[in-house]
Amino acid sequence: MLKIGYREMFTGLRIPLKNELLLHRSFHTLPVTFYANQQIRTNKRPPRINQEATVSSTKVSGGNSSSNKENIDVNRGIETRDIKVGGNPHNESKKHIGWFKKVLILTGGTLFTAYAYDNLFGDGISNRVIRSLSTFLLISVDYKLNFKSSKDVAALHERNANRVYNLIINNKGMYIKMGQMMAIQGFMFPKQYQDKFKLMFDQAPEESWETCDNTLKNELGQDYRDEIFSSIDETPIASASIAQVHKAILKRDGQQVAVKIQKSTVTKQVDADLLTYRLAMRLYQWIFGMPLMTTAKYVCKKSREELDFEHELQNADRITKLIDSDPEFKDNVYIPKYYPEYSTKKVLIGEWIDGDSIGKYKKLADDGYDIQKLMNSIIRVYSRQIFSWGVVHCDLHPGNLLVRMIPSPRGDKKKIQQLVILDHGLYEIFDDKFKRQYSEFWKYTMERNQEKVINVLKSWGINPDDMMMTAIGMKDTNSEAFKKKMEEIHHMSYYDKQVMLKKGMQNFFDNTDIFPMCLVFVMRSMRIVQGLNRNFGSPCNRMGILVTEANKTVDLFEQISKPSFRSYAKKLERNILVFIIRLATFFTFEINKLIRFIVGWLPASRVKQIADLEEKYEKDLMQAGHSMGFESIPSTQDLLEQE
Numbered sequence: 001m002l003k004i005g006y007r008e009m010f011t012g013l014r015i016p017l018k019n020e021l022l023l024h025r026s027f028h029t030l031p032v033t034f035y036a037n038q039q040i041r042t043n044k045r046p047p048r049i050n051q052e053a054t055v056s057s058t059k060v061s062g063g064n065s066s067s068n069k070e071n072i073d074v075n076r077g078i079e080t081r082d083i084k085v086g087g088n089p090h091n092e093s094k095k096h097i098g099w100f101k102k103v104l105i106l107t108g109g110t111l112f113t114a115y116a117y118d119n120l121f122g123d124g125i126s127n128r129v130i131r132s133l134s135t136f137l138l139i140s141v142d143y144k145l146n147f148k149s150s151k152d153v154a155a156l157h158e159r160n161a162n163r164v165y166n167l168i169i170n171n172k173g174m175y176i177k178m179g180q181m182m183a184i185q186g187f188m189f190p191k192q193y194q195d196k197f198k199l200m201f202d203q204a205p206e207e208s209w210e211t212c213d214n215t216l217k218n219e220l221g222q223d224y225r226d227e228i229f230s231s232i233d234e235t236p237i238a239s240a241s242i243a244q245v246h247k248a249i250l251k252r253d254g255q256q257v258a259v260k261i262q263k264s265t266v267t268k269q270v271d272a273d274l275l276t277y278r279l280a281m282r283l284y285q286w287i288f289g290m291p292l293m294t295t296a297k298y299v300c301k302k303s304r305e306e307l308d309f310e311h312e313l314q315n316a317d318r319i320t321k322l323i324d325s326d327p328e329f330k331d332n333v334y335i336p337k338y339y340p341e342y343s344t345k346k347v348l349i350g351e352w353i354d355g356d357s358i359g360k361y362k363k364l365a366d367d368g369y370d371i372q373k374l375m376n377s378i379i380r381v382y383s384r385q386i387f388s389w390g391v392v393h394c395d396l397h398p399g400n401l402l403v404r405m406i407p408s409p410r411g412d413k414k415k416i417q418q419l420v421i422l423d424h425g426l427y428e429i430f431d432d433k434f435k436r437q438y439s440e441f442w443k444y445t446m447e448r449n450q451e452k453v454i455n456v457l458k459s460w461g462i463n464p465d466d467m468m469m470t471a472i473g474m475k476d477t478n479s480e481a482f483k484k485k486m487e488e489i490h491h492m493s494y495y496d497k498q499v500m501l502k503k504g505m506q507n508f509f510d511n512t513d514i515f516p517m518c519l520v521f522v523m524r525s526m527r528i529v530q531g532l533n534r535n536f537g538s539p540c541n542r543m544g545i546l547v548t549e550a551n552k553t554v555d556l557f558e559q560i561s562k563p564s565f566r567s568y569a570k571k572l573e574r575n576i577l578v579f580i581i582r583l584a585t586f587f588t589f590e591i592n593k594l595i596r597f598i599v600g601w602l603p604a605s606r607v608k609q610i611a612d613l614e615e616k617y618e619k620d621l622m623q624a625g626h627s628m629g630f631e632s633i634p635s636t637q638d639l640l641e642q643e
Contacts, residue, residue, distance in 0.1 A: 174273035256352035355402030390430035442550035461511035471624030531636025534614035
């Protein structure tokens with residue numbers, strides 16, 4: 001057979017024939033003509049031999065042929081020959097090289113042009129995608145090679161958490177928003193990632209006024225400064241991942257307003273960024289064994305909603321009507337007025353509110369605010385949103401809550417305290433089915449009705465085990481079984497804990513297709529409210545307020561059913577249970593409050609300090625999380641700092 005190297009076939013280089021002239025079987029039916037020019041291995045080229053050696057595929061079988069005098073005898077001291085199939089070797093090689101150069105130049109030029117255009121006019125989308133994909137590829141290879149019991153898994157998490165963080169910081173824009181969304185799901189990631197995700201809330205670079213001015217001109221018209229505003233501050237008063245806020249004065253009535261302007265690069269980058277985020281979540285789902293993709297798709301959906309300021313306008317209008325129609329909140333809770341005639345998908349103009357941030361926990365009392373009344377308003381309006389209205393603000397961190405004193409609506413000189421709720425971009429809207437399920441979940445949890453709680457959880461695609469039931473307060477963290485489980489985990493290696501968490505999460509989510517994704521944001525907002533109450537010293541019985549509101553909703557759905565003696569008997573039974581639960585939560589709260597008051601007067605060195613109920617709830621949740629294999633559960637304080 002003819003053994004000719006791939007390189008030699010395409011470049012026409014000289015090929016040693018002495019041991020290489022063999023004809024391949026696949027060529028047996030094809031006549032092949034070889035033009036051989038003898039060359040002796042010297043520095044000078046020998047005279048050209050004007051002789052054509054014709055080799056017939058039917059005559060050559062690996063040796064010499066005596067029947068064909070013109071056959072080449074490979075043993076006659078001819079050491080090398082130039083071989084060309086079907087033409088002049090030098091011309092053919094030039095053609096191949098020329099074609100390759102043209103393709104290379106064309107490809108390189110196209111890539112360079114695309115790269116330059118993207119950097120100058122396309123906001124670096126290709127750079128961001130390439131940087132992202134290369135980072136995720138590096139991470140996947142690192143985990144594939146090093147996620148083993150014999151390796152340092154903690155160090156593995158640390159270096160890859162740094163890679164993700166650096167990627168987000170370099171790409172900015174929607175990547176910061178995605179980092180914040182990942183922080184919301186933080187408990188599902190190793191502690192090293194959680195620590196990095198916390199930093200995402202401090203990363204919100206401002207855009208130049210020139211860029212904001214162009215956005216306003218495109219959205220409101222070229223003469224917006226003369227037509228709409230008397231003045232507008234060019235320095236932003238606040239900046240977030242997708243938008244920044246400027247203070248202005250309306251020309252028509254002199255009203256001070258807040259102008260929320262979407263950052264210019266976000267719209268251009270959002271499609272590529274969200275696609276990359278989904279790829280990242282798919283990668284982490286594969287690495288950590290967590291069911292993250294369903295959550296990732298939902299997060300992308302909510303992110304797109306936040307980018308549409310008209311959606312925020314609709315949320316604000318919806319919650320305003322509900323609050324204004326409720327006598328309990330009409331005067332005590334306020335949603336700033338918005339101006340739809342001046343608002344678009346990228347620009348939102350709302351009433352400017354002068355008030356004090358509720359993040360000033362200790363200073364508020366010194367300024368004369370009633371802390372118990374303030375916290376009572378927050379918890380009650382939130383519980384009404386969840387259980388009665390089904391319209392839920394999911395970002396109630398301190399930066400979005402103000403408190404102020406306003407003249408009494410009754411016309412007297414007395415002033416009243418009012419809670420102001422800002423930023424209505426992130427909302428959840430419940431249907432009646434979920435609203436009923438969530439109300440029943442709270443009701444049955446407080447009643448310690450394990451069977452019915454498990455039924456609700458299974459209807460959400462959750463397969464609860466003992467540790468899960470402990471996490472929601474259905475089992476005692478002081479039980480012997482729980483202590484034994486914690487002891488076993490304590491002696492596990494870091495790697496074994498990670499493997500346990502993978503298996504636990506896979507078992508936990510029995511069916512992600514029916515899991516209500518709104519729980520991701522609702523659970524976070526619920527813990528934020530818990531953290532607010534704790535930071536104010538737990539002045540309100542939060543659990544009592546929540547379970548009372550949940551029972552009202554359950555009763556409402558039961559009344560919709562056809563009246564019968566059985567339904568009345570069930571209602572009486574429910575009311576008795578509700579009364580007992582309210583009484584129990586009241587006494588538990590008040591006794592804890594009284595003990596802490598008494599202990600507070602005693603010397604700290606002699607008396608063990610008593611934790612308030614919110615601290616106890618958080619401690620129990622942390623312990624239950626550890627028992628399920630979670631390395632770290634974000635505290636309520638961590639959530640409050642995610643502004």
